[in-house]
Amino acid sequence: MRPLRERQEASSLRSTAAPLVAAPIAVIGSPNSTTHFTVDILETARDRALDHAWVVFEVTERFNGKMYRKRALCQLGGIITRNRWHEDPVIRAVIKHQGALPALSGESDLTAAQLSALGVFLLDDQGRVVRRTTLSTPPPSGTPVYPADAATLQDLVHTEPGIFYAGQSPGDGLPVPLTLRHFGPTEQGGFGEAVMIGIFGQTRSGKSILAAQLLAGFAANPHMGILVIDPQGEFGRDRFAAGDHRVDFSIRRLLAGLRHRRDVITLTTDDVAMEGAEAFTELLRRAGFFDSLGFKGANKEREAAERLSGLLTDLTDAGGRRRPIRDLTAADLPLLVKDLARFADVIYATRPGTMPGEGQRAADVLARYSLDETRLRRLWDDALQRFRVEPGKRQPLSQVIQQVLTDRAIVILSFAQENVADTPYFLLNEILTRLRQVIHRSFQDGRTSNALVLLDEAHLFAGEHADDTGDGARTRSLLAQSIRMTGKYGVGWMFITQTLHDFDKTILRQLQVKIFGQGFKLGADREYVETELGKEGFARYCSLPDPKRTGRYTFMVTGPIVALGSLGTPLVLQGFRSVDDLMRANPHCFGSS
Incomplete structure (x- = not known):
């Protein structure tokens, strides 16, 4: 057994540990761990709205000869009501004929629930929150559980920023x-x-x-x-x-x-x-620019768009600085189309020995551009306007x-x-x-x-x-x-x-x-x-x-x-x-x- 003085100290701390809130609504039952607890709902609280409700209880723990006061905030759920008489087969046979039994039905109901710990807080001697902590041991059975209120929650988080x-x-x-x-x-x-x-x-x-x-x-x-x-x-x-x-x-x-x-x-x-070359070429692709040049099919269009994006990324001015898309001019378009024409000879099958730009595909791209230059320039200008x-x-x-x-x-x-x-x-x-x-x-x-x-x-x-x-x-x-x-x-x-x-x-x-x-x-x-x-x-x-x-x-x-x-x-x-x-x-x- 613990010495009398130690028991009195623990008893004194426990007596001051109850939070200053309303009357308890439950007591800790069994079994329990340090994060999940079984509680028995008190008769006076059976008519309360309890599911998902927040509750608190306080315990004291001893470590290295010192007593630590802790407050646990929990969420209540898993509520179950049982009546041993209504579960007895013999009594159930009587209930089948007579209905509710005086002094047994309702009066003998036992309501239990599960608590899940949301947070545990270390308190000082005045009951103020010092910091977050954890429970080192399950709370003793019989520990009173109180309903949380707005003031209780505010006390727990008043030191938190934001x-x-x-x-x-x-x-x-x-x-x-x-x-x-x-x-x-x-x-x-x-x-x-x-x-x-x-x-x-x-x-x-x-x-x-x-x-x-x-x-x-x-x-x-x-x-x-x-x-x-x-x-x-x-x-x-x-x-x-x-x-x-x-x-x-x-x-x-x-x-x-x-x-x-x-x-x-x-x-x-x-x-x-917008500023990126990829966004610019995607706008052109959606407008049908590459399709009009003869790059048919989604894959060929994207290959042409990627090629043009690479060319635009490498464009520089006279000082060697990269030129932003918004600074492109009308004179840039024919030069870029010529490169796309050479690229067409690369991605489409051509006769062996044909140099890029000398094949039929390149000629086809240039011919399409020449025939539809006005519309293609308009598509080009419309896309540039977004930049x-x-x-x-x-x-x-x-x-x-x-x-x-x-x-x-x-x-x-x-x-x-x-x-x-x-x-x-x-x-x-x-x-x-x-x-x-x-x-x-x-x-x-x-x-x-x-x-x-x-x-x-x-x-x-x-x-x-x-x-x-x-x-x-x-x-x-x-x-x-x-x-x-x-x-x-x-x-x-x-x-x-x-x-x-x-x-x-x-x-x-x-x-x-x-x-x-x-x-x-x-x-x-x-x-x-x-x-x-x-x-x-x-x-x-x-x-x-x-x-x-x-x-x-x-x-x-x-x-x-x-x-x-x-x-x-x-x-x-x-x-x-x-x-x-x-x-x-x-x-x-x-x-x-």
Whole structure:
């Protein structure tokens, strides 16, 4: 037995360990581990809404002769009610005839539940949070469990920088804090590195709404830039959950309401001047330029486009400096066509001994150009127009990206006006290429980047079907390379996608934060979600309500942005449905400074 003095010390600490909240709703039962606990629900709490509710309990642990006070925050689930009399075959035969039995039915029910630890916090003598920790031993049975409240949660995270409440707990409506810091040094309140985020969910699961709320949280950091790549125009038009009157959301209103007001620069691809040779030749290919010169079939067209791209990349001026695409002149076209004519003799079979440029294919290309020169020059000029810089109307793409990285601007770049049947891979290729160039140039100049790039509808560019075309395969490869390359320079990514099983696995492995919306309970995606959330977490995921019926968007969140988590347990979050709700939950971020 322990000495009397030691028992009295432990007893004294235990008596002061109870958090200052309402009466307990449960007690720790058996069996338990250091991360999962069985609890018995008290009779006084049986009528409460308990599923997914947050609860806390406190314990004291001895280590090297010292007592340590710890508070565990847990999420309650797996609720089961049992009645031993109703399970007895003899009694069940009586119930079959008489129905409920006085003093046995209901009165003898025993309700148990499972707790999953979200985080454990070390407390000082006054009950203030010192740091995150873990339990060294399971809590003793009989330990009281209390319902958490907003004040309790705030006490646990008040020392954390970048706290942002992006939703509620579906069980008890408590605000759910996330850590949305910038990507700068930790001594300045940042993560110290870029964070990669993936938001997954089927159509109408609320992915874009949650992403916009997270963007507002990141934008509350005034020294963080944000670039939104918007293929379908949802962010550019500021229309979320169109047709659902239960949702009232506006990203512009959110950003304008921040204490550090952030203005949004909304651009289309008509407002930026592209710069890369590959983008220029792709525009020509889509306009039928190479087909008109006699390069028939998709493969031959692409070979000709790649040849022209290489020629344009090597063009220099009189001083030996590389000439940008926007400086091409009408005199350049005939010279480039002559080289393409020689190239035609190379890629098409010609008679042995024929020099490139002397064969029938070369003559055919030159003849086609001569006959259709006016139209081909118009196609050439139309493509060049997308590269011309016009003050006040069209600025270089690299300059737009520089605004995000250096000036910490918030830019939404929309593809929605392209109106093309094929996915515009070449546009994203151009953006990724310029982004990497600007990041590298900034690093060489001694400037650090601190930005987040959001890619909506990411499955269009990083799904398996992207490999069906050469442009798509290049886009998918560039995306994977960009995540690995940009992260160390302080540029993070957020992907919004509808699929999991065919999403690029290299990208998935780089994501530290994964947020799962509805739609992955069956099929090929189920296995991946179950692996990420664990068996118990996936069971909770399957119990989440359908947003199409309830109008409430619920997600499972894992990763370092979970402010209350220190054990990797998935967190259930129900997103806000209006701008006003989000602002009220974050008075420290919104309103006058």
